[in-house]
Amino acid sequence: MDMRTTTGGHRLGDFPEDVDAKHEKPLACEERVDSGLDSLKEDEYRRIVDEMGSLSFQECGNHTKVVVCEPWMQEVTEDGDTYLHLAVIHEAEEYALQIIKQCQNHSFLNRQNNQRQTALHLAVITEQPFIVEQLLRAGCDPRLVDMSGNTALHVACRRGSLACFSVLTQNQTQTLRSILSFPNYSGHACLHIAAINNYLSLVESLVQLGADVNAKEQCSGRTSLHLAVDLQNLDLVHTLIELGANVNSLNYGGYTAYHLTFGRKNSEIQRQLYNRTSLDLRAMPESESESDEDGMSEDECIYDDIQFCGR
Template identity: 60%
Template structure:
């Protein structure tokens, strides 16, 4: 039984550290929105969309000539958010209509249409936790490497949401040549999928990403932190233990010259500090020179000297 089959009855990874009672699923890192038209339509507008989908002619089947349906409105019309009828069918879980449109569009660039947030139908299928549609979109030719306006691929979104089912479909159904690139791809915050899963504490996804070939020591683009650094930032002991077990390099430095152990200074979780102290190379346990107490004293002395100079100027004035 593969991962998808094993998770069909529980599509979200609840194996996450640092739960927030206000959100229920994972640790909230930011207030960024992943939805497009998901919340943009009111109830009466939803009914209008449903009526329009009913009106649209989708009587053709995938086996009939494509030319017969090429002029249909559902291929060309978009709403104020840039959503096509396929986007809207996915958003409103009109699975029957979405399936018909996907079947009629196999190999067609229509499947990769991006709305004004640059979301493809594949992005929205992951957002809406619809793994069956994710699989159909991929098999019909939807490109999993396309990114939204925050640089997120569909796999990034699955890792943020903790959707094991969508994650499984994306990694198992997409062409094998895509997977290495997807694992390395970073969004506009500089995070790859392993970083995203780590930030949200989804341990099962972290473990699966590593087993699929994700670089456990990859550094995010902003500060050069690895997933281990992020785990310390979040004070997630379980994640630290998982990464250590999987062979993470505890001596890897950020762009500022800090090991993960350095980030334990001033933090409350003594268990993390003790665990990393035992593993960190002795010559890397001290904070870098610029962060030492001596440098702070020197900075204070320097500020005092500057104050004296300005005092002299004021007196002379």
């Protein structure tokens, strides 16, 4: 069976999440927002439906059981998608549910495509909370990450998917607590992602679920409050302060969120943080370059008799 054309060559990918570099570099891969349907010709789509309809199952009392070592479980597209990936991508709920039912607690549920996306990632991207719930109940591992280091919960926070977020967090487990503190490959935890994308209700829910409101992203040590100042988002600043954000937290450069207000337009953010920042932290810290120059003699600061190419 040749499945190389079933997905039209498009992938469901992730946007880079770094605030400062958000618009400065091209996307590593294109996000497919049409679930792939528009990328297929009618005859190709019909062939997928026919092939999925021919999957071999056998009845066993009131339960349907998959035939052991059925060949369709080994079939993948050139993008690494299994039949389960395809069923989720094309929102073929009936087929997806049949496959999930046959694969309870089977490693097949956790198969990752070439972008390391599981069916759970794709169900969140395509906004199918019912499929998300069924996958979790069947044993799909919510800790698995895609090629950007994102779990399914990271994806839900980036997309602002309240329904999928609710399903993914409905069980208060040790697994959920570890996911809440887990950074993706950009150094962002779920809370940072929700803050960057201005999903205030998700920010509140994440903190209530146990996310550390003062957690630092790993690139420069910014907390969500630092990020809110970077984004000049007054509502987010207020929300984080109400949730207990520490205004005196320092990033890796030694700056508080208040320090980041200098040179920015929103004077109200500056005023709010000034009143809450400790008196001894209000002054801007000296940079290393400034301190080095202060310690240099006049002779050391003057360059003379420089030769270049013998001149």
